[in-house]
């Protein structure tokens with residue numbers, strides 16, 4: 001199990017192109033990811049989703065708080081232990097083109113990590129061949145023909161499935177899919193989403209699904225937890241289908257309202273919700289981070305910072321002084337998820 005407690009990430013403002021001042025990308029994040037479960041993290045661009053994924057995959061060190069893998073704080077691990085733990089967490093990024101070397105056959109791209117794995121566990125060449133065949137078949141690619149192909153011979157969906165097969169060479173316990181279907185043609189997205197669900201049920205791999213696409217989040221983690229992040233902070237958390245059908249936080253409501261209508265997941269209600277445009281400044285923690293954009297903000301929202309607290313029952317949390325279920329109507333550019 002992965003547990004995150006009060007996780008903070010502040011980037012130093014030391015000569016970054018855009019900013020000279022430090023920037024808080026994650027604020028007091030708490031999460032639990034049980035073995036074999038799926039969670040989704042949604043939020044608009046720049047809210048800190050990728051930073052969270054990179055920290056959990058060991059690409060980025062957090063500046064405060066704790067990340068526990070099976071109860072062990074990763075900050076207490078030595079270099080070798082850290083490497084071994086983070087190998088169990090594989091990050092699938094949005095661009096499968098960038099993840100693969102265009103001049104190498106896919107067979108070679110899979111052989112090399114499997115050779116290292118075989119060495120680590122004392123296996124031989126025959127094991128590598130068998131494993132290669134198994135992994136390609138597992139992700140729905142033809143083992144015989146795929147090994148001779150190059151990445152440009154595959155469709156976007158097939159390429160992302162190959163990237164997933166390669167990440168499985170190290171027997172991970174967790175896959176972090178960071179906008180993993182956003183660059184794939186809409187008609188091919190479902191095959192990758194199905195594959196992630198399949199890996200979860202067949203291999204017991206946990207999936208952390210990072211996205212701005214509510215429909216995809218719902219597909220992956222309908223029964224599991226959805227975390228809504230705004231400016232680095234969790235503002236709403238609960239069972240995915242409940243949060244989507246009855247959002248309580250005005251930011252979640254604005255996010256859902258901005259989503260296109262999805263066939264089969266039609267509008268949960270009649271209201272349009274338009275957040276107020278506000279300057280994109282680094283917010284201070286002394287008031288609600290969404291207050292400037294919230295049409296329902298009251299005096300208290302500009303004076304105090306709301307904590308993530310229980311609403312309704314034990315399964316639902318919002319960081320809002322006035323959580324109110326509102327039925328929101330998404331915009332009308334209809335598209336199909338299937």
Ligand SMILES: Nc1ncnc2c1ncn2[C@@H]1O[C@H](COP(=O)(O)OP(=O)(O)OP(=O)(O)O)[C@@H](O)[C@H]1O
Pocket residue numbers: 011012016023024025043044045046047048049050051052
């Ligand atoms: N290395 C860095 N140095 C300074 N600021 C950074 C760095 N990496 C990310 N940030 C800032 O942290 C914030 C969160 O970025 P992040 O990429 O995690 O957001 P995101 O929600 O994944 O957005 P997107 O969907 O556009 O990738 C952004 O404002 C970004 O500019």
